[in-house]
Amino acid sequence: MRMSQMVGRRIKEDPKDAKTVSHKFLIRGGYIRPVSAGIYSLLPLGQRIVAKIEAIIREEMNRIDGQEILMPVVLPAELWMESGRFQSVGQELLRFKDRNGKDMLLGMTHEEAVVQLARTELSSYKQLPVMLYQIQTKYRDEARPRAGMIRVREFTMKDAYSFHTDQASLDAYYRRAHEAYERIFQRLGMKNVLSIKANSGMMGGNVSHEFMAVCECGEDTIVCSPDYSYRANCEVAVADWQFEKGEPLPLEKVHTPGAHTIEEVAEFLNVPRSQTGKAVFYQDVGSGELIFALIRGDFEVNESKLANTALVPELKFAEDEAIRAVGCVPGFASPLAIDGTKVKIIVDRSAAESGNLVVGANEEDFHYKNFNCERDLAGVQYVVADIATVRAGDPCVGSGEPLQLTRGIEVGNIFQLGTKYSLPMGCNYLDQNGKSHPMVMGCYGIGVGRAMAAVLEQSNDEYGPIWPLSIAPYQVQLCALTPAKDNVGAAADRLYEALTAAGIEVLYDDRGEKAGSMFSDADLIGIPFRVILSPKTLADGEVEWKRRGEKESVRMKLEVVAACLKEQIAAEAKRFS
Template sequence: MRLSKLIGKRVKEAPKDAQSASHIFLMRGGYIRPLSTGIFTLLPLAARMTAKIENIIREEMNAVESQEILMPLVNPADIWHESGRYDSVDQSLLRFKDRNQKDMVLAMTHEEAVCHMARTEITSYKQLPTSVFQIQTKYRDEARARAGLIRVREFTMKDAYSFHETEECLSSYYNEVHKAYERIFQRLGLTDCVSIEADSGMIGGSLSHEFMAVTEIGEDTIFLSPDRQYKANREVATSKITYKSEAALELEKVHTPTQKTIEEVSLFLEVAESDTAKAVFYSSASIEDKVILCVIRGDIEVNETKLGNHLGCGDLVTANDEAIIAAGAVPGFASPKGLNKDNVIIIADPSAVESSNLVVGANEEAHHYKNFNWERDFDGDADIIDIATVREGEPCPITGEPLEMLNGIEVGNIFQLGTKYSDSMGVRYLDKNGKSQIPTMGCYGIGVGRALASVCEQRNDKWGPVWPISIAPYQVHLIALTGGQAPIKEEAEELYKKLQKEGIEVIFDDRSPKPGFAFNDADLIGVPLRLIISKKSLEQDAYEFKTRDGSEKELIPKADVFDFIVNRVKTEMEKFV
């Protein structure tokens, strides 16, 4: 490709709304252009890169015997009603009516569509296990589109679905796909990508892993032990925190005239926040006529994902004062003592149960208790489970070493779905005895554009992206600094054509630019290998070779340059096979 003909201008200024390196450099380098909020046109450079990413994904999915299909973006609402997600998914699912007034949706994921396909195509145990995948456009009416391709509304995704006779078979294939994902992200050139245990969220299922590209711009919080034996998303992370244990002192009611918050109470009574317990009330439309009371140590926050998973509801909201009063508690002075237990569900975190002599509310205006001990002072029923939000520096549950808190971009996820969709969607197969059975399922996703942006987040400098050769738009950037001299351009033209004939992907700066202008553009484009022909180099009968990352720079004799660059491209590509 001649740079003079390339669609996609390089620009000096970063977009005003840019929040990440990838957003800045993909815009400045002429890779993407916005059509609307969270909706982008991929210009030729980005289109070439996404095609390479997709090819790597295809190769690895083919290697685990998944068959490629293509399902429609537009789905009838009927199949989403069958799964129950038409009503349960929020406004991110774009619903509309076609010209016949039939309810339709733009699919953000394809569990419903693949189950619809499986009802007619997967009918016998002899076909199992089996797996299908697609690389398809999806649409999520994202409320918080941001950071260029990292969080968008329209996106391309690889999603795969597998069907199995048993959970053991599903688990085995799940592990195969997990290894395939590790290969994919290594081949894409992500420098730090970790697989972490995660919450299954809207998709559901019994087990889930997210693949996180570690970078400061990431919206997800992850916890890692120093040796990375332990890796978990904030939503499911646990720690090995220890609690104060001492002889129980006598329960004492104290006057706290206007002190309601943990901070106010601890300051007033001159105790540490870790020597208090707080009562946090929630309500849920799926749990009628009951309020949920969470009791947790005062310095620790409730992890609402853990709580929602335990209760089987995803619509938790903070309870209002009316609901708290109806439970027999006094807002601001609440505790698990003396509640109307007919309409309250009590969940206690081990931090409140195992700590001794805590300050808690007295369920009486302007009063708290000192020296509350769960085993002695609580006389009701409660579920004792971990609902704590882990904090940086807390001890790893495996090694005991301080946990490191990092940010990550979710570039892929895998789920063991079980029969959540196959059952509700009526997918059935006949077993060897001729009996109808429900297949168990797995699903496996990778965001293509997000993967591209994540590589840019991890591989850049102040001048632009530093692409790995495996997905770079071109392998070699050839620059002719002609200074107006025709022989120099002729030399470059000859090498350009020769390299193309050899199958080397070359972008050729044929514009006769000034050096600074040419090098600035080359940095913004980010091609990993660079050849420069100029009057100065030809005086030494050589070409100048540079790597985009600046680690190498040398003169290559003109007679050797073709073989040198061909072999170098081959060597670099082999690193990503």
């Protein structure tokens, strides 16, 4: 491709709304252009990268016996009503009515659609296991799209779904899919990807893993032991917390004027935060049910753990009116003397297994000292669970080593769905005896555009991206300096044709720009190999050759350029095979 004909200009300045490296360079390099918030067009350079990512994904999905299909983006709501998700999923699901008044939606994921397909095509144990996958557009109505291609509203995803006769079959295939994902991210050139235990969220299922590209701009917090033997998303991470109750002391009501927060209460009573109990109120977004979380004052509530414990798909902080309606006083609340039938009370282990805590008295300007959960909540309905957020330095389960926190971009996820969708939607098979059973399912997703952005986040310098050869838009950038002088243009044309004939992907800068502008553009494009032809090099029958990201260049005879580059590319490609 000649740059004089290529669509997509380079931009000198960072976009004002771009906060991440990938967002800046994908815009500036001419890879993507915004259409609306969280919606982008791919320019030719971006489309070439995406096509290579998709090709690698297809190869690995076919390698584990996947069969490619294509399902619609627009889906009838009745399928999601069958699974129950039409009502339970929030505003991120874009719902609408067609011209006939029928409820429709834009698919943000395709479990229901693939189950509808499977139940029409699969009926016998002899057909299982099977895996179906697609690479398709999705739409998620994000409230706050950000970071360019990392969090968008419209995106391309590879989603795969496996169907099995039993859990053992799913377990075996799940391991194959996990290995395939490791190969995919290695072939894409990601430098540091961790497979971590994850929260299944709205997808459902009991077992799930996320693949996190370690990166400072990542939205997810990863909890790791120093040797990485323990890795988990902070939404599900646990620690080896040890608590002491001590000898229970008599419950004592004390006056705490104006002390609403844990910090104020601890300071007023001259006790550490670890000796206090914190009351946090939430409501189920769907039903409005009030949820009272009690946790020790030096911990924070993990809302994902809380939602899972409460069996609630989405939480919000409770309004003061709802808190008062169950007999609690905001700022001075506790589970003492309230009706457990009107509110779901969940007590974290830190509060249940610690003794003599300071908690609210459900009276303005008063607290209780020496609260002990088992004694003082006798007769009250409550659940004890781990709903605490792991902190840096907390002891690792097993090793006891201090846990570390890092950031990551979720580039893929895999779930064991079980019968969450097949059971309510009647996706069954007949066994050897003719008996019907629901199929056992797995689900496996990769965001294509997000993968492109994650690679860039891990492979760049101050001038632009440094693309791995496996997904680079082109393998070689040919720069012709002063093409109108000393026959440089004609020589560059011949070299371009020779490289192309040798099967090398070449982006040929034939625009005649000044050297500084040409090299700046080349850095923003980030192609792995660069060949420079100028009057100076041509006079010696040579070209200048260098790798993107390296300062040093070498000279190479013009007649051996194609052969040498082909050899270099083949050697480099082995790293990503």
